[in-house]
Amino acid sequence: MWKPPQRIKYIARPGSWPDAEEARRSRLFSPLSFGALRLATRSWVPAMVPWRATQDGYVNDDVLEWYARFARGRPGALVIEATGIRDIPSGPLLRIGDDRFLPGLRHLAETVHRESHGETRLLIQLIDFLTIRRRPPREKFLRRFLKIDRALRDRLDAGHTPEEVIRERLCAMSDAQLEQVLDAREFESLQMGYRERVSDMHLEHVRKLPQVLPGLFAQAAARAREAGIDGVELHYAHAYTMASFLSAHNDRADGYGQTRDNRLRLPLEVYDSVRQRVGRDYPVGCRLLAEECIDGGSAVADACHYATAFARAGMDFVSLSRGGKFEDAMQPKPGEAAYPYTGPSGYECMPQYISDEQGPFGRNLEPAREIRTAVRAAGYETPIVTAGGVHGFRMAEAMLHDGQADIVGAARQSLADPDWFLKMRLGLGAQVRVCEYTNYCEGLDRKHKQVTCQLWDRSELDEPDVRRSADGRRRLTAPDWHPPG
Ligand SMILES: Cc1cc2nc3c(=O)[nH]c(=O)nc-3n(C[C@H](O)[C@H](O)[C@H](O)COP(=O)(O)O)c2cc1C
Numbered sequence: 001m002w003k004p005p006q007r008i009k010y011i012a013r014p015g016s017w018p019d020a021e022e023a024r025r026s027r028l029f030s031p032l033s034f035g036a037l038r039l040a041t042r043s044w045v046p047a048m049v050p051w052r053a054t055q056d057g058y059v060n061d062d063v064l065e066w067y068a069r070f071a072r073g074r075p076g077a078l079v080i081e082a083t084g085i086r087d088i089p090s091g092p093l094l095r096i097g098d099d100r101f102l103p104g105l106r107h108l109a110e111t112v113h114r115e116s117h118g119e120t121r122l123l124i125q126l127i128d129f130l131t132i133r134r135r136p137p138r139e140k141f142l143r144r145f146l147k148i149d150r151a152l153r154d155r156l157d158a159g160h161t162p163e164e165v166i167r168e169r170l171c172a173m174s175d176a177q178l179e180q181v182l183d184a185r186e187f188e189s190l191q192m193g194y195r196e197r198v199s200d201m202h203l204e205h206v207r208k209l210p211q212v213l214p215g216l217f218a219q220a221a222a223r224a225r226e227a228g229i230d231g232v233e234l235h236y237a238h239a240y241t242m243a244s245f246l247s248a249h250n251d252r253a254d255g256y257g258q259t260r261d262n263r264l265r266l267p268l269e270v271y272d273s274v275r276q277r278v279g280r281d282y283p284v285g286c287r288l289l290a291e292e293c294i295d296g297g298s299a300v301a302d303a304c305h306y307a308t309a310f311a312r313a314g315m316d317f318v319s320l321s322r323g324g325k326f327e328d329a330m331q332p333k334p335g336e337a338a339y340p341y342t343g344p345s346g347y348e349c350m351p352q353y354i355s356d357e358q359g360p361f362g363r364n365l366e367p368a369r370e371i372r373t374a375v376r377a378a379g380y381e382t383p384i385v386t387a388g389g390v391h392g393f394r395m396a397e398a399m400l401h402d403g404q405a406d407i408v409g410a411a412r413q414s415l416a417d418p419d420w421f422l423k424m425r426l427g428l429g430a431q432v433r434v435c436e437y438t439n440y441c442e443g444l445d446r447k448h449k450q451v452t453c454q455l456w457d458r459s460e461l462d463e464p465d466v467r468r469s470a471d472g473r474r475r476l477t478a479p480d481w482h483p484p485g
């Protein structure tokens with residue numbers, strides 16, 4: 001992962017912990033009720049892909065245990081990882097694109113409700129993504145994948161030269177020469193692997209996204225409701241289809257790009273279609289980027305506009321993230337796919353302990369305050385969920401007091417210690433295992449390996465019934481913690 005050049009090292013210091021009485025009186029542990037959303041506390045575990053599902057996208061015992069483990073810490077809300085809305089193979093990522101996924105998802109909802117004693121609301125993040133291919137070996141790309149079309153022949157001044165001869169010439173060229181003769185997208189496909197964009201209007205399935213996606217999201221949301229999941233989070237963040245529609249880079253000329261309001265059009269149409277399908281009494285919100293954090297990308301002013309529009313449309317919450325884009329991702333090795341959390345925008349999404357003057361904790365707080373202020377100024381009370389480096393009670397309380405959040409999200413801290421919310425509530429904060437923000441977990445995610453935390457994945461490996469990673473070396477969930485008494 002990219003790191004800021006300043007390389008300043010930070011230590012996570014949670015500050016003092018509350019006693020049980022202070023926790024009881026706190027904002028963090030007070031209930032929240034807005035629209036269809038009812039939370040017992042303002043604590044939230046954002047979506048994290050753990051690479052646990054079956055190859056066909058079904059819930060299995062590892063998935064159940066992953067979410068059960070978070071549920072035992074009784075967060076107000078727990079968001080199921082980005083779950084694919086289409087019925088297409090996508091490896092061990094959860095899917096909800098067909099009714100055959102319902103029994104597994106139902107089991108998951110029952111498990112979380114049971115393990116949290118009915119306290120945690122389980123939401124599911126619904127995602128659509130476009131095709132991205134692995135970076136091809138150079139020879140293979142030039143000899144097989146690259147199309148030798150008229151434009152390329154012209155640039156090479158190759159006339160009617162046989163294709164095989166042209167490919168031979170290309171193979172002999174340096175990267176710098178190839179950059180001159182290939183068009184920008186061809187060169188990108190060679191360097192990074194082929195990646196579709198929402199502005200690829202020459203592709204019929206991309207052109208038709210506005211016709212297809214509202215229905216697909218609505219069906220997926222209806223399944224979530226049928227499975228007993230308590231609400232849906234539309235994934236409008238990071239590097240995926242819906243965020244690409246909202247992006248300032250979206251230059252589609254069909255009324256779904258170019259201007260702010262056009263870029264908003266499909267996300268609003270998707271939301272309307274979901275709402276019509278699931279009804280007013282079912283929680284529906286989205287995850288949105290406060291900033292894209294890439295050159296020419298959407299900025300906080302765009303997010304203020306978008307969040308206000310979503311509030312006006314009737315969303316029950318807006319959860320804020322930042323960055324996580326393909327545009328500045330690092331070059332993958334041949335045979336691997338680009339990963340949107342490897343560049344500077346990826347750093348903004350999951351900042352780690354080696355940082356710059358601003359540090360890794362709370363980089364989204366000021367943007368979140370601006371966005372929340374804009375939503376309130378427009379007359380809406382829609383709750384804003386803010387995450388990013390939260391690892392202590394004082395920080396969480398300050399966010400709620402200072403108008404930077406209505407609900408506090410903590411992803412990696414909850415992975416480091418899934419019981420941390422419960423420990424704080426019981427006045428046992430001193431027992432919290434504090435995240436060190438090393439991004440070991442993110443590294444596993446990048447390699448598509450089962451995600452664990454370095455603070456516990458080698459602990460008590462010999463306990464009976466410990467579920468282990470595929471190589472047997474790591475435990476898959478944190479050791480159990482039992483409150484005293
Ligand atoms: C292993 C891992 C997987 C993640 N998967 C998702 C995801 O599926 N959807 C999403 O919106 N964010 C995902 N994120 C980002 C987190 O939800 C969160 O926004 C980010 O880690 C910053 O919050 P934190 O500092 O509390 O960890 C993931 C993060 C990690 C570490």
Ligand code: SF4
Pocket residue numbers: 412413415416434435436437438439440441442452453454455
């Ligand atoms: S591996 Fe554990 S300690 Fe390191 S960033 Fe992830 S959750 Fe935090």
